[in-house]
Amino acid sequence: MVARIIPVEPFDLVIFGGTGDLARRKIFPGLYRRLADGQMPAEARLIGAARAEMDDAAFRASIAVALEEFLPAGGLDPAKVAQFLDMISFVQIDATGDAGWSVLKKKMRRDVVHAFYFSVAPSLFEPIAKRLKERGIAGSAARIVVEKPFGHDLDSARALNRNLACYFDEAQIYRIDHYLGKETVQNLMAVRFGNMLFEPLWNSQYIDHIQITVAETVGVGGRGEYYDRVGAMRDMVQNHLLQLLCLIAMEPPARYDPDSVRDEKLKVIRALDSVEPDDIVRGQYAGGPDGPSYLEDVGDAKSRTECFLAMRLGVSNWRWAGTPFYLRTGKRLKARTSEIAIVFKDAPHSIFDVPRGRHSNILSIRLQPNEGMQLGVTIKEPGPGGMRLIDVPLDMSFAEALGERAGEIPDAYERLIMDVIRGNQTLFMRGDEVEAAWAWTDPVIAGWEARGHIPSPYDQGSSGPDDALMLLHRDGRRWREIRP
Ligand code: BG6
Numbered sequence: 232m233v234a235r236i237i238p239v240e241p242f243d244l245v246i247f248g249g250t251g252d253l254a255r256r257k258i259f260p261g262l263y264r265r266l267a268d269g270q271m272p273a274e275a276r277l278i279g280a281a282r283a284e285m286d287d288a289a290f291r292a293s294i295a296v297a298l299e300e301f302l303p304a305g306g307l308d309p310a311k312v313a314q315f316l317d318m319i320s321f322v323q324i325d326a327t328g329d330a331g332w333s334v335l336k337k338k339m340r341r342d343v344v345h346a347f348y349f350s351v352a353p354s355l356f357e358p359i360a361k362r363l364k365e366r367g368i369a370g371s372a373a374r375i376v377v378e379k380p381f382g383h384d385l386d387s388a389r390a391l392n393r394n395l396a397c398y399f400d401e402a403q404i405y406r407i408d409h410y411l412g413k414e415t416v417q418n419l420m421a422v423r424f425g426n427m428l429f430e431p432l433w434n435s436q437y438i439d440h441i442q443i444t445v446a447e448t449v450g451v452g453g454r455g456e457y458y459d460r461v462g463a464m465r466d467m468v469q470n471h472l473l474q475l476l477c478l479i480a481m482e483p484p485a486r487y488d489p490d491s492v493r494d495e496k497l498k499v500i501r502a503l504d505s506v507e508p509d510d511i512v513r514g515q516y517a518g519g520p521d522g523p524s525y526l527e528d529v530g531d532a533k534s535r536t537e538c539f540l541a542m543r544l545g546v547s548n549w550r551w552a553g554t555p556f557y558l559r560t561g562k563r564l565k566a567r568t569s570e571i572a573i574v575f576k577d578a579p580h581s582i583f584d585v586p587r588g589r590h591s592n593i594l595s596i597r598l599q600p601n602e603g604m605q606l607g608v609t610i611k612e613p614g615p616g617g618m619r620l621i622d623v624p625l626d627m628s629f630a631e632a633l634g635e636r637a638g639e640i641p642d643a644y645e646r647l648i649m650d651v652i653r654g655n656q657t658l659f660m661r662g663d664e665v666e667a668a669w670a671w672t673d674p675v676i677a678g679w680e681a682r683g684h685i686p687s688p689y690d691q692g693s694s695g696p697d698d699a700l701m702l703l704h705r706d707g708r709r710w711r712e713i714r715p
């Protein structure tokens with residue numbers, strides 16, 4: 232099964248923060264893969280822009296090193312690498328001053344798509360947007376891509392939206408949430424809205440509860456200073472986990488187009504209940520044989536920032552009233568795994584002699600690793616000896632179902648950048664969506680801050696603090712196991 236790859240139009244893509252971590256780790260390696268795959272046209276030009284003093288040759292050499300470092304060994308074709316590096320140039324630029332802007336302007340070609348990736352601190356969004364517009368570098372068809380964090384709270388997100396709106400229309404602004412670029416996340420929409428099978432059951436009458444887990448094995452590492460100002464709520468829940476929740480909970484959009492999809496997601500965010508203090512568990516990993524504690528990692532023994540968060544929340548609308556959503560995310564947990572589990576109710580009456588509350592029908596959507604879906608069903612245990620029931624998975628691993636093609640699933644970033652070039656905003660957050668997400672997040676954070684809540688310690692390599700288990704136990708439910 233070979234998917235047809237349609238090349239995008241020729242483009243000039245300027246990456247502000249071109250020497251930064253994200254550019255080296257994700258953006259340039261991703262673009263290389265798009266070129267190797269035939270999606271990025273040979274006429275594309277990539278322009279790194281940063282404060283560093285560097286010429287084209289030095290910048291290209293640094294990108295060559297990044298490709299070696301961040302793409303799988305043996306994944307590089309020397310001829311393609313040479314072609315890719317030839318497409319790249321560098322501009323030394325002062326985001327808040329005058330230097331470099333006229334050089335950048337001269338580099339931009341006519342009659343190609345212009346995209347500007349702001350892989351920089353949010354405080355630089357406005358100065359860069361202003362210079363791009365006022366110096367005539369970005370026209371009315373240009374696109375800008377802005378990275379998270381998009382604000383720290385509702386006020387700052389509103390201010391960012393207002394500032395960007397002075398220079399660019401909403402249709403030109405691409406707010407990235409890289410979770411929306413993950414293969415399985417889009418597949419969630421394909422499965423829900425491309426099949427008859429699930430949608431009739433997709434409501435509180437048939438679904439007992441939903442679990443969303445994004446577990447990581449890494450700690451906060453070198454990002455301690457940034458992370459400690461943010462915490463899991465702002466870093467993961469306000470954006471990635473809420474976006475997943477929206478895709479599960481939204482009504483079927485009339486069309487798969489940017490505003491139809493985003494209108495439906497917005498309605499979900501607006502229907503989220505506020506979260507009661509008893510429905511939230513916050514944690515910090517303790518020190519252990521595997522490494523320092525969270526407090527040591529961030530260098531503040533008194534920090535009250537959470538790097539683990541679990542919560543129970545409701546969506547107050549006709550479809551979901553009565554079906555809780557349990558969200559959980561954390562660092563230094565047992566395994567790196569992201570999973571959405573849709574746990575269906577038991578059959579209304581059992582003709583077999585089996586206990587209630589088995590919840591054998593679970594649709595599990597694995598985002599990573601081993602992207603795929605699994606549906607648990609009850610069957611008769613084979614063999615003689617009466618009617619004994621067992622639960623087995625109907626498994627659809629992408630790697631198995633798609634064979635070789637599964638190995639070529641594009642990384643979230645590369646897919647999203649190609650969407651920018653194509654001018655498709657469906658998988659990007661609209662300004663009102665981001666604001667609504669902050670409007671829900673702010674009071675939850677304010678609530679625990681007002682109570683002076685102190686996160687519970689948990690062991691590295693565990694599933695988080697014990698209180699998180701209780702969150703479900705007291706409802707007569709249990710978390711899915713975190714496993715690789
Ligand atoms: C980022 C967060 O947005 O997502 C990180 O800032 C987190 O803290 C990362 O580690 C997780 O992304 P992924 O794609 O590795 O699951």
